[in-house]
Amino acid sequence: MLNNKVAIIFTGGTISMKIDPRINAAIPALSSEEIMAMVTNIEKFTNIEIINFSNLPSPHITPEIMMDLSSLVKKTVDRHDITGVVITHGTDTLEETAYLLDLTIDSKKPIVVVGAMRNSSELGYDGSSNLSAAICTAISKNAQNKGVLVVMNNEVNSAAEVTKTNTLSLNTFKSPELGPLGIVDNDEVIFYRDILQKQYINTETIETKVALVKCGPGIGSDIFDFYINNGYKGIVIEALGRGNVPPTMVKGIKKAIDENIPVVMVSRCPTGRVLDTYGYEGGGKHLKNLNVIFANNIPGQKARIKLMLILSITNNINTIKNYFKN
Template structure:
């Protein structure tokens, strides 16, 4: 019998309606959640690990690192086949990506959540959790990095994002599609992940900000972040990787003060590239020292920069972490 450690952190999967306020709050214990996953004892021996009972927006980078350290300990145990982590969906992709970058293990690590709380009709927590456990015990799930299992789809932490505020299939790999599916309690994979990096660190640099570029934007927010002690800034630029001209001064200000600037696109798909050469365009920004962040969304690029800055301040090394494989 396979043993799966199920780490409970909270989220909608642990929520029900509190009649006093007529709103959902974390309330279910780990045992209560597992009791709704019927017949799972036929597939795996479950070891419950209580980490937290918080909603997704209460997750922090420090808590993510604590979770990473816990998972590293668990995967070293010979009796553990795989790890399943319940998580709030609002920050699930950020935690998943951090774990994917910091944990180097062949064992399956699965993150799962729910879009409906247990007081709602069609609560999806138990079905998602059973699918996650079935994925964790599958031989096919090894060497895949961290996976997200929701709505019977298998997605890579490095590719998936939350796309809808309500839909059960909210987690999608928009550019490449899912890795596979869970069908008849079996994980079935259709493709492999071609890019996978690992950042060895036990700490995280939290002073990294995220700024979204919009029409007519100037440099005030960038300068404020720099003057407030930012070590890194992620810019969600327009299109292929361009910003309004009035932002250039702020970017120069950041780079001259030793702040690492990484640029991604605010578009949901496609990588940034220094295709254009006008003022504020990608070629101008790259010549200033801006690092290109590939096809990552801003929230994931921020996690990656936090981890990179925890290991080095060398701009060339950080550039390699972000650009290797995309621009070589």
Template sequence: MTSAPSSKANIIVVTTGGTIAMAEDQQTKSVRPLSSEALQAVLPYVSDHAKVQMDHYLNIPSPHITPDIMFQISQRAKEWLERPETDGLVITHGTDTLEETAYYLDLVLHFDKPIVVTGAMRSQGELGADGPVNLVNAIRTAAHPRAKGKGVLVVFNDEIHAARWVTKTHTSNVATFRSPSHGPVGYVTKKDILFHQSISKKVQLPHKQPRARVDLIKAAAGTDDCFLRCALDSGAEGIVLEGLGQGNIPPAMLPGVKEALRRNIPIVLVSRCYNGIVQDVYGYEGGGKELKELGVVFSNGLNGQKARIQLIAALNVSKDPEALQEFFEDGII
């Protein structure tokens, strides 16, 4: 026996562009956006599961997405979610920055109604195009009662992922979206939507216009503080530092770190590893223990791009390192 909804849910699909709304131009052999109605063809396939209304909001490639556009998408989503007749929301999005938008929505939208983000790795017209089935599965998930109260979900390749854990892991494979430390929280089958993981308490931040500039800087063997100083000279109001291992950096990066902290520019530390968390373990120069003592904020399991999005949103609340440390520790793993 399945637990599918007994009546059709009212689901809004907000389209923002991406490969799911593109096709290959036969003359130029390049993939380009289609008209806003390109996704309408899948609607007959969900008629048994939901009543769907399409909102063709944007049609832009995901590399063109900015924090300001994420905020605009969140505003549009909020407008729909506040309507009592709306039971759930699906947002289509390009895959390159999908995880960042999904996580931003997870931070600032505080609704129990299901919010699902999806997209495609293969454009329409390609052999094995995954957009139609991903959209159908996203709508089915948003229409399901068990999807309520789980925060923002990402549905791809028959899997359901939590927005805070999922990341793009392959440049072209349709199974690109993974949650390295946790795995999917559920699956879409032919007959039902199945959840097998609970999702713990999440960080909640105010739904305000993002204004802070935050730069993401990666550490590697022998890197110095050149990019840190460039970020400071360019007006960065926060920095996410993607460190080595458990949260260590080359000693030559330390002068830039100290200068940023002297200017009260918060630095959030993550690891360039895609599994695990940063910890103040190593006491050598540039080690995590020294960084912690200097006042660097340690993130709890986020990757660099998501930590940047969270810091942008958190700076609407505070620049205090202790307050920021609470935001980055709370409810991530």
């Protein structure tokens, strides 16, 4: 008799979609039971408990919904009869949800987020194979104490490191800086390395009024006036290169900081950290002197999620800086 149980929380996404012939486009259609029926022989490995959370495309997932999901995952993973938790999710915002779960849940049990790049009407539907790999990961003792994991295309990545890199490819989820933690091979999880560190933000709420601004040549400060006037509590900038902005943006950045709105900076480059290398107007050194917060090497979408969580518990600039050092 099997002595483990995996809870699978279904939230929607391409993994639960098929083509509607009336509009010739993919829509949410499959039930959780229909999806599980395609995961053959899984009963030989573990007992399954299905939890229906939602059936939403991932662009419909909001930060508030992510927090509701986090609360459900916490309650589920705390149960003595649960070995691990798998969450199905659409891939467009999968990395944000996985990262939020990673930051807000403190558990040694495996928590795995999974999705699909092809809907069930397409040849080569990858939903069932991805889900089976995720379940194999969730029952592995080797997957304990590794934070939230993302399993796609038989690769295991840390939620803190992974990002969606391609609009179509089955291997779209990658960790550009360090590579995957491991693989799923012949129903066995093999880890090549451990996570670097695990950060925990103890909060049950989230501050949603956090903006994300992408930097480009000649962009000015008007957008900062909009966010300041509309009560935004934080701003994340995807800066150029090593962490620099056009001089036309500096006025807006300074105004936001003077209004006690924390401004966090990442690079728009796919890899590499931001640093105060350049001393010209709008350069990293100038921005650091203005009290811009450097977010190391995470992408803008993750920095925004992190700042949302931090602002739910503090707006102290030094405390926020300490969170972003890790």
